[in-house]
Amino acid sequence: MSLSPGQLRAGRALIGWSQDQLAEASKVAKATIANFEAGKRQPYPRTLDDLRDALEAAGVIFIDENGEGPGVRLKKVQQDNQTA
Known part of the structure; x- marks a missing residue:
């Protein structure tokens, strides 16, 4: 998937996350992230795999x-219902 x-x-x-935080987590330069998000470069x-993996x-x-277009969502948070 692209x-x-x-x-x-x-x-x-x-x-x-800011672009700086994503850059740190993915080890991708902030300028690369900014240029991609602005549509200035592919x-x-x-590199895209590294960005995706970090997120x-x-x-x-x-x-x-x-059919409705690509998107994003957050993982469902799992709560442990067991008592200690």
């Missing part, structure tokens, strides 16, 4: 094109 600039922006917004596939590790789920 990653669009809009999905990257939305994924960051869902978890409240990063290498490996997924933080709880973002990427939704494939399904």
Whole structure:
């Protein structure tokens, strides 16, 4: 699945990350992130994988094109119902 600039922006917004925070988590330069989100350049596939992996590790789920367009959402938080 490809990653669009809009999905990257939305994924960051869902978890409240700045471009700096994503750059640190993904080991991708902030300028690369900013240029991709602005539509100025298309990063290498490996770079997109690094960005996606960082956001997924933080709880973002990427939704494939399904007739309504691609999207993002957060993972459902699992709560432990056992008592101590």
